[in-house]
Amino acid sequence: MSVASVTPTYVTVSFVMTTEIGRPRDRGIGDAVLRATVELLAECSYADLSVDTIAARAGTSKPAIYRRWRGKAHLVHEAVFPRTATTELPDTGSLEGDVREMLRRTLMVLSTPAALAALPGLVGEMASDPTLHTALLERFGDVLVGALTDYVDAAAQRGDIRPGITAADLAEAVAGMTFLALLTRGALLDETWTERTARLITKGISP
Amino acid sequence: MSVASVTPTYVTVSFVMTTEIGRPRDRGIGDAVLRATVELLAECSYADLSVDTIAARAGTSKPAIYRRWRGKAHLVHEAVFPRTATTELPDTGSLEGDVREMLRRTLMVLSTPAALAALPGLVGEMASDPTLHTALLERFGDVLVGALTDYVDAAAQRGDIRPGITAADLAEAVAGMTFLALLTRGALLDETWTERTARLITKGISP
Amino acid sequence: MSVASVTPTYVTVSFVMTTEIGRPRDRGIGDAVLRATVELLAECSYADLSVDTIAARAGTSKPAIYRRWRGKAHLVHEAVFPRTATTELPDTGSLEGDVREMLRRTLMVLSTPAALAALPGLVGEMASDPTLHTALLERFGDVLVGALTDYVDAAAQRGDIRPGITAADLAEAVAGMTFLALLTRGALLDETWTERTARLITKGISP
Amino acid sequence: MSVASVTPTYVTVSFVMTTEIGRPRDRGIGDAVLRATVELLAECSYADLSVDTIAARAGTSKPAIYRRWRGKAHLVHEAVFPRTATTELPDTGSLEGDVREMLRRTLMVLSTPAALAALPGLVGEMASDPTLHTALLERFGDVLVGALTDYVDAAAQRGDIRPGITAADLAEAVAGMTFLALLTRGALLDETWTERTARLITKGISP
DNA sequence: GCTTAAACGAGACGGTACGTCACGTCTTCTA
DNA sequence: TAGAAGACGTGACGTACCGTCTCGTTTAAGC
Numbered sequence: 103m104s105v106a107s108v109t110p111t112y113v114t115v116s117f118v119m120t121t122e123i124g125r126p127r128d129r130g131i132g133d134a135v136l137r138a139t140v141e142l143l144a145e146c147s148y149a150d151l152s153v154d155t156i157a158a159r160a161g162t163s164k165p166a167i168y169r170r171w172r173g174k175a176h177l178v179h180e181a182v183f184p185r186t187a188t189t190e191l192p193d194t195g196s197l198e199g200d201v202r203e204m205l206r207r208t209l210m211v212l213s214t215p216a217a218l219a220a221l222p223g224l225v226g227e228m229a230s231d232p233t234l235h236t237a238l239l240e241r242f243g244d245v246l247v248g249a250l251t252d253y254v255d256a257a258a259q260r261g262d263i264r265p266g267i268t269a270a271d272l273a274e275a276v277a278g279m280t281f282l283a284l285l286t287r288g289a290l291l292d293e294t295w296t297e298r299t300a301r302l303i304t305k306g307i308s309p
Numbered sequence: 310m311s312v313a314s315v316t317p318t319y320v321t322v323s324f325v326m327t328t329e330i331g332r333p334r335d336r337g338i339g340d341a342v343l344r345a346t347v348e349l350l351a352e353c354s355y356a357d358l359s360v361d362t363i364a365a366r367a368g369t370s371k372p373a374i375y376r377r378w379r380g381k382a383h384l385v386h387e388a389v390f391p392r393t394a395t396t397e398l399p400d401t402g403s404l405e406g407d408v409r410e411m412l413r414r415t416l417m418v419l420s421t422p423a424a425l426a427a428l429p430g431l432v433g434e435m436a437s438d439p440t441l442h443t444a445l446l447e448r449f450g451d452v453l454v455g456a457l458t459d460y461v462d463a464a465a466q467r468g469d470i471r472p473g474i475t476a477a478d479l480a481e482a483v484a485g486m487t488f489l490a491l492l493t494r495g496a497l498l499d500e501t502w503t504e505r506t507a508r509l510i511t512k513g514i515s516p
Numbered sequence: 517m518s519v520a521s522v523t524p525t526y527v528t529v530s531f532v533m534t535t536e537i538g539r540p541r542d543r544g545i546g547d548a549v550l551r552a553t554v555e556l557l558a559e560c561s562y563a564d565l566s567v568d569t570i571a572a573r574a575g576t577s578k579p580a581i582y583r584r585w586r587g588k589a590h591l592v593h594e595a596v597f598p599r600t601a602t603t604e605l606p607d608t609g610s611l612e613g614d615v616r617e618m619l620r621r622t623l624m625v626l627s628t629p630a631a632l633a634a635l636p637g638l639v640g641e642m643a644s645d646p647t648l649h650t651a652l653l654e655r656f657g658d659v660l661v662g663a664l665t666d667y668v669d670a671a672a673q674r675g676d677i678r679p680g681i682t683a684a685d686l687a688e689a690v691a692g693m694t695f696l697a698l699l700t701r702g703a704l705l706d707e708t709w710t711e712r713t714a715r716l717i718t719k720g721i722s723p
Numbered sequence: 724m725s726v727a728s729v730t731p732t733y734v735t736v737s738f739v740m741t742t743e744i745g746r747p748r749d750r751g752i753g754d755a756v757l758r759a760t761v762e763l764l765a766e767c768s769y770a771d772l773s774v775d776t777i778a779a780r781a782g783t784s785k786p787a788i789y790r791r792w793r794g795k796a797h798l799v800h801e802a803v804f805p806r807t808a809t810t811e812l813p814d815t816g817s818l819e820g821d822v823r824e825m826l827r828r829t830l831m832v833l834s835t836p837a838a839l840a841a842l843p844g845l846v847g848e849m850a851s852d853p854t855l856h857t858a859l860l861e862r863f864g865d866v867l868v869g870a871l872t873d874y875v876d877a878a879a880q881r882g883d884i885r886p887g888i889t890a891a892d893l894a895e896a897v898a899g900m901t902f903l904a905l906l907t908r909g910a911l912l913d914e915t916w917t918e919r920t921a922r923l924i925t926k927g928i929s930p
Numbered sequence: 931g932c933t934t935a936a937a938c939g940a941g942a943c944g945g946t947a948c949g950t951c952a953c954g955t956c957t958t959c960t961a
Numbered sequence: 962t963a964g965a966a967g968a969c970g971t972g973a974c975g976t977a978c979c980g981t982c983t984c985g986t987t988t989a990a991g992c
Binding site: 717 | 839840860887892899904924
Binding site: 126128 | 934935936937938939940941
């Protein structure tokens with residue numbers, strides 16, 4: 103008996119080459135559940151979202167969901183921040199243009215109805231669920247910090263960014279200010295905000 | 310019969326000159342409940358905190374709590390961010406010193422065990438409870454933005470801050486970066502972080 | 517300090533000649549409360565009747581009620597079965613006529629909207645409250661059994677009732693059958709029922 | 724989706740040939756709950772009996788109970804008057820012997836510690852809960868009146884009972900007098916009482 | 931074609947907390 | 962001291978959702 107059949111294999115371990123005996127999982131169910139989650143998050147808050155409702159909307163059942171995800175938080179996390187998110191770095195020619203582009207992309211991801219509804223809830227559950235904490239930071243790191251390291255290094259060597267500034271600093275500034283602005287101003291962040299904030303950050307990291 | 314006796318008054322609007330008929334609320338109960346809440350939040354997460362437990366620890370009862378607060382979230386909010394918070398502005402002589410002081414104070418408030426445990430939960434409930442959203446922003450605005458306006462104006466006139474930067478911008482930068490850093494790095498923000506971040510923000514808002 | 521001021525004096529001990537210092541009780545309040553109770557019992561069941569509601573309807577307050585009665589059950593008991601009930605015995609000339617009259621009177625008392633609503637509730641509380649048990653039986657005994665003793669004795673001596681039949685037997689038959697009929701048939705007991713039941717009881721106690 | 728899965732089925736209508744999808748109810752839980760209820764009713768009154776306590780004693784949870792019964796009253800009703808009650812008619816050879824036997828059986832059922840504790844409470848809740856009213860009368864009717872109809876008919880044809888007397892009359896007399904005697908005399912009804920009452924009823928229904 | 935093993939839907943399960951309600955008492959102010 | 966008003970502790974109510982489990986059924990892969 104393989105370990106995979108004892109410890110349920112969540113989506114992240116797809117590279118394990120188990121013999122895959124028995125009835126294979128219906129590929130469509132996972133997608134339907136993720137779609138239903140996003141839909142429902144556009145209609146109600148994270149707290150008001152129940153797994154039963156998701157299952158019903160997706161036309162499936164609760165066990166099928168818990169076979170795929172560790173819990174509600176993990177499901178929502180994957181639904182709102184899919185792994186497919188590209189991490190291509192911006193290249194507008196100027197530092198401020200790039201920062202502006204980063205802000206725009208961050209804002210685009212976070213101001214989705216689903217993200218707006220989910221983020222606070224996910225943040226709330228991070229405290230009690232270390233697994234989720236890791237998962238969220240991992241995604242955050244992958245998307246932003248990871249690819250950013252090279253960018254920051256290059257910019258530093260060009261002299262556009264003063265030494266000492268790390269990728270984490272930049273990511274923190276971009277994500278932190280976007281997040282708080284969304285919380286306080288409520289998803290209504292226009293181009294003006296992006297420009298003003300980009301200017302602030304760019305000046306902040308310049309030599 | 311006054312309206313106040315029908316719709317329970319959660320937040321005492323002290324300027325209303327009601328005759329205050331009937332047995333007055335035991336002032337000590339509210340305090341004991343707030344104290345108990347802060348204590349318990351140092352021991353468990355927001356989600357694991359139950360109203361029953363708070364009541365028991367405070368030596369009172371659930372109805373007594375629900376007479377005073379609309380729900381768990383509101384109680385926690387008031388316990389963690391009391392109205393008594395002073396908003397005195399820093400005055401170190403230099404802009405960067407002041408920003409550093411703002412970061413330090415924000416960090417001090419947010420890195421309390423109680424705040425660390427409560428914040429994610431509160432943010433999570435903001436989505437479903439507009440009342441709480443208002444209350445939280447109001448406190449945030451009172452404490453930070455409100456008093457900051459004069460500071461930013463003065464600094465702008467002195468030429469320390471470039472025109473166009475608002476108090477909200479500064480507050481957003483300070484709170485946003487602190488919040489995100491706490492989430493990602495987990496309460497372990499040393500003096501180095503404060504200095505680095507202060508430098509970033511200061512440069513960002515300078516002319 | 518008289519004992520009466522320590523142990524509150526409920527209605528039953530009115531013959532105690534206390535000095536009655538302080539503000540005398542408002543005589544009208546008791547009546548208003550009793551009236552309100554009867555009214556409300558015509559609109560809802562005993563369980564759905566709250567002391568707060570009674571106080572509001574009577575235009576008084578809860579403490580004023582608890583100063584007069586030991587609790588809800590005692591109040592309802594007195595409201596539904598007032599002490600003023602006369603116990604005059606029937607005298608129709610025939611035993612069967614007399615029994616029929618007893619049934620009619622019992623039915624009249626018990627089929628009041630208030631009585632119908634209150635009786636089950638009172639019976640329910642008898643179990644846990646011995647005081648109420650005593651009070652209810654006392655009233656029952658006063659009204660029915662007490663006066664009945666002489667009647668049964670006389671009838672026995674006339675030869676209308678066979679020896680061995682006691683007043684309690686007769687009362688039990690009359691009240692028991694009426695009570696159960698009310699419970700099962702629900703207050704719709706016509707004259708036919710009265711006659712049939714009177715015939716049964718009369719034959720049952722005849723020589 | 725069948726209607727049965729929407730409206731919870733409290734009383735199993737066993738003749739309906741549903742496919743019984745989903746996890747079947749644990750048969751043992753229902754039994755344990757009923758047993759616990761009877762046990763607890765021997766120790767405290769109906770009013771002092773809480774669903775939480777029952778759940779704890781039965782080793783199960785409150786939701787599991789509310790899945791099976793509409794509320795406390797219905798649960799107690801079924802616990803105290805199980806559907807298994809036999810309705811075999813007595814056959815002692817004489818009318819008076821049969822009536823005496825009916826009284827004895829009624830008394831046996833009603834003077835159980837559980838029944839004594841529960842009956843008043845149930846009667847009390849009948850008023851506010853029509854469903855319970857129906858359920859109680861149904862059981863009463865099933866057990867007593869139903870089977871009695873044939874008996875009364877046969878006795879009437881033999882000339883033992885005068886025409887006009889119905890099964891309901893007889894049931895009313897037996898149950899009513901027993902019930903009231905229990906209420907007033909408190910469970911201490913000896914054989915003498917049974918005999919005296921049997922004689923009264925027998926004479927009452929004889930030609 | 932038959933076996934095997936897992937996925938599937940449905941829904942019951944234990945657990946835990948929620949927010950509400952009523953009781954009967956206590957505390958304040960006013961008359 | 963009575964009275965009105967209303968807060969208090971107590972304790973139960975019935976509901977909701979979590980994540981797990983147990984059924985009977987379905988589906989693919991492998992012998």
